[in-house]
Amino acid sequence: MHNKSIKELAVGLRSGEFSSMELTQTFLNRIKQHQSLNCFISVTEDLALQAAQRADVKIAKGDASLLTGIPIAQKDIFCTQGVKTSCGSKMLDNFISPYNATVVEKLNSAGAVMLGKLNMDEFAMGSSNETSYYGAVKNPWHTDSVPGGSSGGSAAAVAARLSVCATGTDTGGSIRQPAAHCGITGLKPTYGRVSRYGMIAYASSLDQGGPMARSAEDAAILMQAMAGFDHKDSTSVDMPVPDYQVGLANEIKGLTIGLPKEFFGDGLSNNVATVIEKAIQVYRDMGAIVKEVSMPNLKLAIPAYYVIAPAECSANLSRFDGVRFGYRCAYPQDLTDLYTRSRGEAFGKEVKRRILMGTYALSAGYYDAYYIKAQKIRRLISEDFKKALAEVDVIMGPVTPSTAFGIGEKIGNPIEMYLSDIYTIAINLAGLPAMSIPAGFAEGKPVGLQVIGNYFTEDRLLNIAHKYQQVTDWHQRSPKGFE
């Protein structure tokens, strides 16, 4: 049951082959069985079984959507009413959200069954899931390796078949990089396509929620339920949502693919490059035309991102002050001591590092040199994409320079960890949609192909991914021990 697609499960639920109760129990059992992966921060077993029971009634009445009765899991960054929403931090270890994020509301009303809340890097700051207060997540393909981050729990849970699909969020690659490292399909939508209401903010001009699933078809179904205008999010874009399933099988003959030479230069491992070149050959064989494009400012994306994201984070995380919710230190001497010690005791090292960096970049005398300069560079990067996407339909390249690294291998060297985000963060700066698609293996670990499209072309990206998955089976492979 746990290897079936959403469509296959929907058929099984309707034919009476199994109920949502049985399906949900199967996944709850698998979560227990594979607890050592540390994918979940909270498992909401009772709520899941109640939701499954309601779903079975709906299905029996013929009043169901494709997602009704399908077990899913939420990244613990999305607020869930009455359920702990920790964001991977000690700061929110005691936080029971008083409301639902719009994404949670939408998936609940579609009838999806939430199994629990997924582990993640603290406040989504990290590329390895090692900064979580709840400990690192293990990569099911290689349990000594990281699953990537920050949506590491989401990627590992989907890869290990502990959930049919999951939500993730992507500020600098946090959907695509763990999807690549765990061999699943992830979509970072256009900025503004999915509501950020109730999604705990890290860097507000970059954050975007999206679907993580085994196939492009499952991702399209999940995306359909997540996307859309929300008046509660001031940056939500009021544009109609297309039907993401209807064009999945469209022909891609004549598709023009741009390969930025900067994505294939120094720093890219030979084994990853070989896998990516083979994947692009598959597209050539399907009739795509491949061209070289250029992104001259790509290398500036890392410094610009590590000014802008920490600056926004230092402002956003000022709300965690020990007064209204979350952690409060014991016996505060005065108000400053209350703020300083509550924040000092409850934030982890990576979060502190970014708050310090952002505070510095925004402080008097440095604002123009760092923050304004970074925003100007951001425009240059965005213009590079605009030019390239005027010449080609999509851009392709690797998601990451190498396969998943070892747990503990890079955590002591934050700058080296930041540099590994080189192929993903520029997309967030520009606000474009991009996907990671399983494209093969190097050193026995999964490799992801990145497909970047123009604004609001998620339907086209899903179509391009689906066509690849019709002629390859990388997305169907299971890690050993999780078949």
Place this chain on the structure above:
Amino acid sequence: MTLTADDVKKIAHLARLGINQQDIASYTHDLSGMLELMTQMGETNTNDIMPMAHPMDQQQRLRADEVTESDNRNNFQAIAPQVEEGLYLVPKVIE
């Protein structure tokens, strides 16, 4: 650009962020490394470039001035560290 331990203490104070004495050296090292990375930006001329704050260059959306939310105070204060009669309690500010 290199920071000193005193710079880091000053920044931490601005952020109202407690940091352990024994971690100051590593923060100083890491932040200096990040600033070093950022000097790359200086090599590019951006004189005539408009700063980009938002990917869609969107205007702030306005809404009608209507009441849409009901009073949720009890709900929100149920998760607060310390409240009394509808007020959030903090250490005394004025003697």
